[in-house]
Amino acid sequence: MDKVETKIGPVGVAGQVALAPMAGITDLAFRLIAKSFGAALVYIPLISAKALCLGSQRTLDLLASDPVERPLAVQIFGGDPETIARAVGMLNTYPVDIIDINMGCPVPKVAGHASGASLLRTPKLAADIVRAAARATGLPVTVKLRSGWDANSINALEVAQAVTEAGASAIAIHPRTKAQGFSGRADWSLIRLLKENLNVPVIGSGDVCSPEDAGRMLNETGCDLVMVARAARGNPWILSRTTQFLETGALPPEPTPHERVRILAQHCTLSANHDERGRAALRMRKHAAWYIKGLKNAAATRDKINHAGTIDEIVEICRGLEKEWHESCSLV
Ligand SMILES: Cc1cc2nc3c(=O)[nH]c(=O)nc-3n(C[C@H](O)[C@H](O)[C@H](O)COP(=O)(O)O)c2cc1C
Structure with missing residues (x-):
């Protein structure tokens, strides 16, 4: 069966299940694992436009990518159109396909500086930022937003209309307010509202925890793609199960x-292969805890992994478990 294809500007995205951007989690290793499970679209998360312009090595390291990730989106944040334009200009030399601008991040480091979710309070500035970005690149510019700043100011449609008029080629929405954080339920009716009122693709995000949830979101909202975030941690096969x-x-x-x-x-090995800062073992601890959650002896295994100093030691622990489970399965 042919995959559903969505056009984001000129970029074709085949399939309807994307891996959502998650800062500190969806690094290159995790994105490669997600691609191996058929993710239609992956994002390099939350790159600071200012840090990029300043040439921060840490930020440049985050831009490492692999050709199999394409089409690849890179998400940037910033509150100043000129800085955004300069950062986007720099990204023109990177092998990426979509520039996404974050207008949903609630953390003070981002939303406290006129960027991220804070842009929901200034739709004109949000539009100026998108216009500046679109002028600085030939790539499609997209926006990922929340429903509004708080329950008294739900304005996702207004912001989405302002940024699409300014040149955004798609909108992703996580329909919780900034004030909500991750509490309550995502209000999928807002995804539908955007889909009914915009003439660009809409990507729905929020509370997709199973393949059935994804089906419901597509049916109830008419959105073009669904994004999976938290449910993909330690569970990347949710992407292929959902696609199927x-x-x-x-x-x-x-x-x-x-x-x-x-x-x-495999994830550990990829993490070690793409480890710029010698921190793969540390990074993999949290992933490992998600992968082994609910398995036999999970607490003891997590403890062992947390004491492992290198990726090789973690892989060794995994191999031991594989062997143990393989033997116990073949005894049945
Ligand atoms: C740890 C974590 C980090 C996140 N980082 C980002 C980010 O960098 N950019 C972004 O647009 N959204 C970010 N999000 C939001 C997710 O992309 C997604 O919209 C949200 O988690 C709702 O989806 P879910 O219910 O599938 O988790 C993050 C979420 C989590 C849990």
Whole structure:
């Protein structure tokens, strides 16, 4: 069956299940794992336009990518159109396909500086930022936003209309307010409102925890793509299970414990291969905890992994578990 294709500007995105940007989580290793499970679109998360312009090595490291990730979006944040334009100009030399501007991040480091979710309070500035970005690149510019600043100022449609008039080629929305953080439920009716009133693709985000949730979001809102964020942590196969479910109506089985630790070991190896700062073991601890959650002896295994100083030691622990589970499975 042919995959549904969505055009974001001239960029074709085949499939309807994207990996959402998650700062500190969706690094190159995780994105490669997500692509191996068929993610239609992945994002380099939350690059500071200012830090990019200042040439911060830490920021430049975050831009590392691999050709298999394409089409690849890079998400930037900033509150000043000129800085955004300069940063976008720099990104023209990187192998990326979509420039996304964050208008939803609630953390003080971002929203406290006229950027991220704070732009929801200044729709004109939000539009100026998109206009400046669009002038600085031939790539499509997209925006990811929340529903508004707080319950008294839900204005996602107004902001989305302002930024699409300014040149945005798609809108992703996580329909919670900045004040809500992650509490309550995402209000999917806002995804539908945007879809009904915009003539660019709309990507829905929020509370997609299973393939069935993704199907419901697509049906209830008419959005073009769904994004999976928290539910993909330690569970990247949700992307392929969801894709298959949407394409065939059949729900593929969950991987066995043995397969889960094999994928964790792969993730560790990718993380070590793309480790710019010698911190792969530290980064993989949190991922490992997500992968092994609910498995036999999870607490003891997590403890062992947390004491591992290198990726090789973590992979060794995974291999031990794989062997143990393989043997116990073959005894049954
Ligand atoms: C740890 C974490 C980091 C996130 N970082 C980003 C980010 O860098 N940029 C962004 O647009 N959204 C970010 N988000 C929001 C997600 O992309 C997504 O919109 C939100 O988690 C709702 O989806 P979910 O219910 O599938 O988790 C982050 C979410 C989490 C949990």
